[in-house]
Amino acid sequence: MASSKEHKYEWVDVMGDYSVVPVPDEALRTTTAIFFVFTGVLACIAALWGGAVLGLQYTFTEMLWVAIVGCLIQGVIGFLTSYMGAASRLSTYANMSWPYGRYGAFLWGLALAGITCGIGWFAVETWLFGIMMHDLMPNNLLMSVGVASIWGGLLMMTTAAIGIKGIAFLSYLTVPFWIILASISFSSGIMVGGGWEKVLSARPLSPAPFGIGVAQVVGLYIAGATITPDVTRFAKSRVGAGLAWFIQVMIVEVFFLLGAGCLVLATGGARITEALLAVGVGLGAYLLAVLGQWTTNDNNLYSGALNFTLISPISRRALVITLGLIGTAMAAYVGFVAGASFDPFIAFLTFLGSFVPAVAGTLIADFYVYRGLYKKMPVNERYVLKIGDKIPEINLTGWISTVIGGVLGTWVITTGIPSLNSMLISFIIYCILAIALDKAGIQLVIGRYEVTKYGLAPRWIIKKVEKT
Amino acid sequence: MEDVRRHTYAYLVFSMVTSLIGTAFGISIVGESPYIAFPWLLTTIMPLITSVAGVFRVKRVSEPYGLGVVSIQHVWWVVSVGFAGVMFFPADFFVKIGGMMSITMAIISAIWLIWGFYLIYVVHEKTKAPVAP
Numbered sequence: 242m243a244s245s246k247e248h249k250y251e252w253v254d255v256m257g258d259y260s261v262v263p264v265p266d267e268a269l270r271t272t273t274a275i276f277f278v279f280t281g282v283l284a285c286i287a288a289l290w291g292g293a294v295l296g297l298q299y300t301f302t303e304m305l306w307v308a309i310v311g312c313l314i315q316g317v318i319g320f321l322t323s324y325m326g327a328a329s330r331l332s333t334y335a336n337m338s339w340p341y342g343r344y345g346a347f348l349w350g351l352a353l354a355g356i357t358c359g360i361g362w363f364a365v366e367t368w369l370f371g372i373m374m375h376d377l378m379p380n381n382l383l384m385s386v387g388v389a390s391i392w393g394g395l396l397m398m399t400t401a402a403i404g405i406k407g408i409a410f411l412s413y414l415t416v417p418f419w420i421i422l423a424s425i426s427f428s429s430g431i432m433v434g435g436g437w438e439k440v441l442s443a444r445p446l447s448p449a450p451f452g453i454g455v456a457q458v459v460g461l462y463i464a465g466a467t468i469t470p471d472v473t474r475f476a477k478s479r480v481g482a483g484l485a486w487f488i489q490v491m492i493v494e495v496f497f498l499l500g501a502g503c504l505v506l507a508t509g510g511a512r513i514t515e516a517l518l519a520v521g522v523g524l525g526a527y528l529l530a531v532l533g534q535w536t537t538n539d540n541n542l543y544s545g546a547l548n549f550t551l552i553s554p555i556s557r558r559a560l561v562i563t564l565g566l567i568g569t570a571m572a573a574y575v576g577f578v579a580g581a582s583f584d585p586f587i588a589f590l591t592f593l594g595s596f597v598p599a600v601a602g603t604l605i606a607d608f609y610v611y612r613g614l615y616k617k618m619p620v621n622e623r624y625v626l627k628i629g630d631k632i633p634e635i636n637l638t639g640w641i642s643t644v645i646g647g648v649l650g651t652w653v654i655t656t657g658i659p660s661l662n663s664m665l666i667s668f669i670i671y672c673i674l675a676i677a678l679d680k681a682g683i684q685l686v687i688g689r690y691e692v693t694k695y696g697l698a699p700r701w702i703i704k705k706v707e708k709t
Numbered sequence: 710m711e712d713v714r715r716h717t718y719a720y721l722v723f724s725m726v727t728s729l730i731g732t733a734f735g736i737s738i739v740g741e742s743p744y745i746a747f748p749w750l751l752t753t754i755m756p757l758i759t760s761v762a763g764v765f766r767v768k769r770v771s772e773p774y775g776l777g778v779v780s781i782q783h784v785w786w787v788v789s790v791g792f793a794g795v796m797f798f799p800a801d802f803f804v805k806i807g808g809m810m811s812i813t814m815a816i817i818s819a820i821w822l823i824w825g826f827y828l829i830y831v832v833h834e835k836t837k838a839p840v841a842p
Contacts (some may be wrong), residue, residue: 271842273782409841414786414792415756421793424746429802432744528796665769 251628257557258404260550262696263330263626264474272481274409276322278472280489283497284419286373286529287366289513291461292498296505301441304506308498309491311458316490319466319603320483325608326470327482328643329624333470334548335697336624337600338632339512340607340639340671343551343697349600349643350548359545360568362464363538367394367572372536376524378516394569396689397535402446402544402561405475415532420493422517422529427500430516434507443506447640456658458498460595462490463660467601471544479620486558509613542568552699566568571687592651594621598664599646606671610678615676618685626692633690638678641672641685713835715781717767720828721760724787727817728757734810745806752794752814756821760784777838781829784837785841788825794818 252262259268295304321335337346371390375618378384383392400407431440469486476482501513517526546560553560612623646667654662678685695703731753738747749766769777797803798815808816833840 244805270839271778272780274842277785277841331810406839406841409839413841414789418793421748421752421755421790422796424751425797428744428747432742436744476783522797525793525796526802543713580813 256550276485277412285537289501292501296502307454319486323473324483325471326473327479342633342636347551351393363568366538373530378561390572390576397538398565401539429483429508429520430504593660595651599667602667631689633686637685724762777836778842791818791821
């Protein structure tokens with residue numbers, strides 16, 4: 242067993258960065274490193290814009306509660322998925338092989354993480370980067386939305402191509418820096434806008450019900466909460482991995498949301514980088530934008546490429562470069578054609594926030610309820626890859642629960658928080674379906690894949706490797 | 710490995726003392742401008758906490774690799790804060806209120822940054838701990 246110290250590591254990592262095999266002991270990282278990588282993902286302009294949206298809809302006290310409740314939901318979901326990743330030492334998509342089957346993991350991963358979080362989110366963040374650069378220097382050709390998207394996208398691709406080492410390095414350098422620069426932006430913006438008294442007495446421009454705000458907060462980072470195993474598979478401690486996620490969400494995210502929201506209450510707009518420019522921290526404003534997007538987007542690309550390693554004939558690094566170039570081209574296209582329109586981002590965020598949690602619901606139900614409470618399997622044996630084991634190619638139980646949960650939560654049920662509805666429905670359906678089918682002795686499985694020393698690597702890669 | 714431990718101690722104690730001085734500076738401007746004092750204090754309290762914790766953790770580790778991991782982790786916090794300090798302490802907004810205190814903190818931040826980078830390199834070379842453990 243790969244996770245056991247007394248056994249020799251028996252896997253061959255043909256795809257790179259342990260994409261389709263368990264992470265070995267010597268590659269594990271501390272809880273601090275996991276915390277920094279997570280916070281690096283969170284530290285981005287989009288998170289501050291999320292806070293700015295709250296500032297348009299709520300008073301300070303309402304905003305505080307919306308942020309706390311939304312982040313608590315994300316915190317709990319992310320804790321559970323983080324713990325799962327640290328226990329299995331496998332990526333999100335490899336973990337999904339159990340409830341969805343290997344092809345199911347790829348297809349669902351492709352729809353929800355490979356395209357959405359991978360190319361899709363990468364493209365959106367790269368485009369946002371272009372907008373930010375253009376706002377900072379509107380008359381410079383290199384800073385036009387399209388051109389900045391191109392060089393920004395290429396820059397973000399570099400650390401993702403290096404892998405977890407590159408991502409962790411950039412996060413260590415950036416995280417405290419970014420928190421401080423963001424705090425300067427908040428405090429100077431509030432001061433210029435009329436001070437703390439104005440923040441406390443300000444009325445929101447477009448008031449909204451409590452649940453809408455919570456849904457927006459949950460939707461902002463729920464995709465991240467779902468794919469935490471991509472990072473926590475490198476964690477030394479299972480509980481540490483969960484806490485790294487929970488703490489960054491409950492402290493750092495609440496701080497970002499409230500800070501940006503207060504800026505809006507004081508000034509009427511989310512002038513995050515403008516506030517830094519106004520107080521003479523010009524280079525800081527640029528670095529806030531560049532490093533913030535970079536630490537987030539390299540993770541998006543890294544995670545998206547991991548999904549493709551399940552079926553792709555090329556290495557993880559080649560996948561990162563290919564997907565990065567496609568995402569950059571998409572961002573540049575939108576930048577050149579749509580300019581600084583904000584609409585695609587909002588539509589994208591809304592869909593993402595509603596549908597993705599259904600996958601998290603299925604995964605959590607399978608790992609904690611079906612295999613944990615029902616089958617009574619020990620934590621480190623629930624998702625364990627063993628040579629010779631046969632994993633389903635398609636497991637319809639996961640498909641059914643996720644489709645129903647996602648569709649009902651996103652389009653049918655109109656009350657409550659859509660993202661939470663999707664997650665809870667798929668969670669409940671999976672628990673009922675998996676346990677009932679097991680009791681009836683029925684398996685909704687198509688095909689079996691035998692695990693070899695190459696882990697979950699595609700068969701043609703294995704053949705190619707064995708020939709050479 | 711004692712030279713690595715001593716070097717890390719020296720850096721963390723320096724950061725502890727200078728961040729304490731910086732905190733005193735920050736407190737002195739709270740009355741004049743709490744909006745400037747807030748990021749100022751965040752910049753000084755963060756390395757203060759991580760340096761104090763680092764001194765205790767470095768003391769407890771005996772094997773070289775573990776010592777390298779703990780040292781590099783704590784040094785990174787101070788380096789990153791130093792990076793931010795270099796960016797904003799010299800800005801007019803801070804110098805107008807902080808005067809020489811702001812200039813002093815900019816110099817201290819630069820030392821945190823440069824010395825920290827060098828120390829990470831040295832610890833990595835001697836202990837083989839990852840640069841981002």
